Every structure is written in C-alpha cells, then in structure tokens.
Amino acid sequence: xHTYLFVPMxxxxxxxxxxxxxxxxxxxxxxxxxxxxxLTSDYRFRGVSQTDENMAVQGGVTITHESGFYAGAWASxxxxxxxxGGANMELDLIGGYKAKLSDxxxxxxxxTWYMYPGGADxxxxxxxxxxxxxTAGPATLTAGAAYAPKQQALGRWYNTGAxxxxxxxxxxxxxxxxxxxxxDAAMAIAGTPITAKAHIGHSSGHDGLGPNATALTPxxxxxxxxxxxxxxxxxxxxxxxxxxxxxSAAKADYLxxxxxxxxxxxxxxxxxxxxxxxxxxx
Numbered sequence: 001x002h003t004y005l006f007v008p009m010x011x012x013x014x015x016x017x018x019x020x021x022x023x024x025x026x027x028x029x030x031x032x033x034x035x036x037x038x039l040t041s042d043y044r045f046r047g048v049s050q051t052d053e054n055m056a057v058q059g060g061v062t063i064t065h066e067s068g069f070y071a072g073a074w075a076s077x078x079x080x081x082x083x084x085g086g087a088n089m090e091l092d093l094i095g096g097y098k099a100k101l102s103d104x105x106x107x108x109x110x111x112t113w114y115m116y117p118g119g120a121d122x123x124x125x126x127x128x129x130x131x132x133x134x135t136a137g138p139a140t141l142t143a144g145a146a147y148a149p150k151q152q153a154l155g156r157w158y159n160t161g162a163x164x165x166x167x168x169x170x171x172x173x174x175x176x177x178x179x180x181x182x183x184d185a186a187m188a189i190a191g192t193p194i195t196a197k198a199h200i201g202h203s204s205g206h207d208g209l210g211p212n213a214t215a216l217t218p219x220x221x222x223x224x225x226x227x228x229x230x231x232x233x234x235x236x237x238x239x240x241x242x243x244x245x246x247x248s249a250a251k252a253d254y255l256x257x258x259x260x261x262x263x264x265x266x267x268x269x270x271x272x273x274x275x276x277x278x279x280x281x282x
Contacts, residue, residue, distance in 0.1 A: 028066070035061035035072075040277035043076050046180065046203055046216070047224025047245035049269040050090070052079045062094075070110075071095045078116075087116035087123070096129075104135045112146075114153075116214070123212045125153035127178075138188040145182075148205070150175040154216060156208030164209045178205030178216040195230040197241070219251040228275075237279045244272040 036059065042049050043056035050056075062072030074092045096110020108131040116123045131144035148154060155174030158164040182201035189196060200223065207220030228241025247270040 030066045032064045033061065034064070034282070035059065036279050036281045038277050038279040040275060042243075042273060042275045043078070044226075044243050044273070044275055046201055047222070047226075047243060047270060048218070048247070049273070050076070050078050052269060053273065054079070060092075068098045068100075069096070070098065087118045089117050091115045091117055106133045107131070108133065116212075123153050123210070123214045125151045125214070127216075138190065140184075140186040142184040143182075144184075146180045148178040148216060150177045153210045153212075153214050154178055154206050155210055156206050157211045158209045169211070172211075176206030178203065180204075180216065193232045195232070197229060197239075198225075198227045200225040219247050222247050222251075226275075235281045237281070239275075239277045239279070241275050242272065243275050245270045 038058045040056050040058060042053050043051045043058070056076050056078075058074070058076040060072060060074035062070055064070040072094045074094065076090050078088050078090055093113040093115065094110060096108060098106055098108045100106055109129070111126060111128045113126050114124060125148060127146050127148040129144060129146035131142055133140065133142045135141075152173060152175050154176045155171065156176060157169050157171050157174055159170040163170055180201060180203050182199065185198045187196045188194075202221070202223050203217040204221045205217040206215070207217070209215050209218055222245055224243070224245045226241045226243040228239060231238045249268065249271075252268040252270045
C-alpha cells in the first residue's frame with residue numbers, strides 16, 4: 001500500500017477572542033507542505049510485488065489546506081525490465097478532502113491517478129477512495145474502500161501470462177472495474193517508540209492482466225494481509241512487516257511471465273515475505 005503523509009491543521013477560531021498579547025504567538029499556516037522519502041526491500045502493492053521482490057526508492061509530497069483539501073504526488077521505481085507499458089516508474093497523483101467528524105474520527109475522500117511515465121498511456125487509470133479513521137487512546141483504526149470504474153488499463157487483454165510476455169492481445173480494448181476494501185489497525189506501545197500495525201484487504205474485479213501487464217486484481221479475487229511494527233526516532237521510521245496473500249502458486253505462475261525479471265516464471269511475486277523499509281519525513 002502507498003503511504004501518504006498528512007499533517008493535521010490547527011483551528012484558528014480561538015484566536016479571535018484571545019487577549020492582545022497572545023497575537024504574538026505564531027498562527028498556524030493556512031497551507032502546510034509535508035512529505036517523505038523511503039527505501040524499502042520490496043514494493044508490495046496490495047500484497048503483490050511490483051519490483052520482482054527487489055528494492056525500491058520511494059517518495060512523496062503533500063500540500064494540505066486548512067479547509068481540509070489536499071493534493072500530492074507519490075512515486076516509486078518498478079521492475080527494471082520495463083513492463084507497465086515500458087515504464088520503470090510509477091507516479092501517483094492524489095487529491096482529496098479530509099473532514100473532522102469528531103475529536104477522534106476523520107473522513108477522507110479522494111482520488112488517485114496512477115501513471116507510468118515513459119510507458120503507454122493506456123496503462124494509466126483512476127481510482128476514487130474513501131477512508132474512515134478513528135482513534136481511541138493509543139489505538140487507531142481505519143476502514144477504507146477504493147473503486148476503480150471500468151477502464152482499459154484494468155481489462156483482461158491476455159488469456160495467459162505467456163501471452164502477456166509475448167505481447168499477444170487476446171481481448172484488445174477490454175475494460176473492467178475493480179473494488180478494494182481494507183482495514184488497518186495501529187497500536188502505540190506506551191513508553192516505547194514502537195507502534196504495532198496490522199492490515200487486511202480484499203480485491204475483487206477483473207481476472208487477468210491489462211494491456212501492459214498492469215492489474216489491480218490479476219487473479220479476480222484475493223486477500224492480502226500484513227502484520228508488523230514501526231520504530232520511530234525523530235523524523236525517521238523503521239518498519240518491519242510480514243506480508244502475504246492467498247494467491248495460489250498456480251495463479252502466481254500465471255502472473256509471473258508478465259512481471260518476472262527475464263520472464264522466466266521462477267519464484268513468486270505474491271508469496272509471503274518480510275519487507276523492511278526506512279522512511280524519513282519532512
């Protein structure tokens with residue numbers, strides 16, 4: 001999953017009635033720019049490796065307005081052999097609105113536009129999302145849903161992974177949609193810089209690979225999950241997570257020719273793995 005860094009805004013209403021001497025205090029800015037840079041041992045998107053189980057360099061920046069609107073961008077390298085329409089990079093453009101429902105609940109509605117610079121335009125696609133986050137003491141819970149409407153980037157253009165490797169379109173122009181629902185949990189451990197984290201998600205939609213081996217649910221339906229922990233020191237966060245899916249070995253073999261380095265079908269990009277990442281926030 002992609003991680004974006006959002007900075008909460010401080011309301012200014014209370015300042016209007018404050019004594020004159022309080023005006024010297026620095027007011028919260030109307031616009032906040034935040035971001036992050038990360039190095040990870042594997043780029044796993046919804047449980048499936050996008051880098052053939054190799055390392056990735058990632059980064060993002062977000063501009064947040066006090067009204068709750070935000071916009072940003074996030075990028076990562078991909079597998080170096082040039083699938084995804086010939087692109088070796090993923091660039092996500094995001095925009096949305098976060099509304100504070102109560103002191104401990106926030107609703108986030110937005111859209112992600114997935115782009116593959118240098119690749120074919122038909123690999124790009126849009127995905128609206130909604131997330132509800134609540135806090136209770138040291139615990140944070142998030143429930144979310146993302147629905148990508150029918151688009152050719154999500155169509156089942158290939159019958160087999162071998163067809164994808166050869167560039168043989170079985171169903172050119174096919175358009176499909178996709179639904180992803182997920183839940184996240186985080187628990188800060190008192191007296192330590194450690195936060196325990198867990199995630200579970202379910203993908204359902206198109207059963208196959210899109211025009212340039214792009215896919216949100218390449219096997220039709222599957223679960224992904226992870227469990228791990230963050231250790232934070234100043235602006236640095238070290239995460240160690242165990243990531244897995246219920247994609248079978250046979251279905252992973254279907255994916256492999258379109259994703260695997262050398263397209264040799266060796267190994268699996270959807271099996272269990274321990275992923276380690278180091279992120280710097282700014």
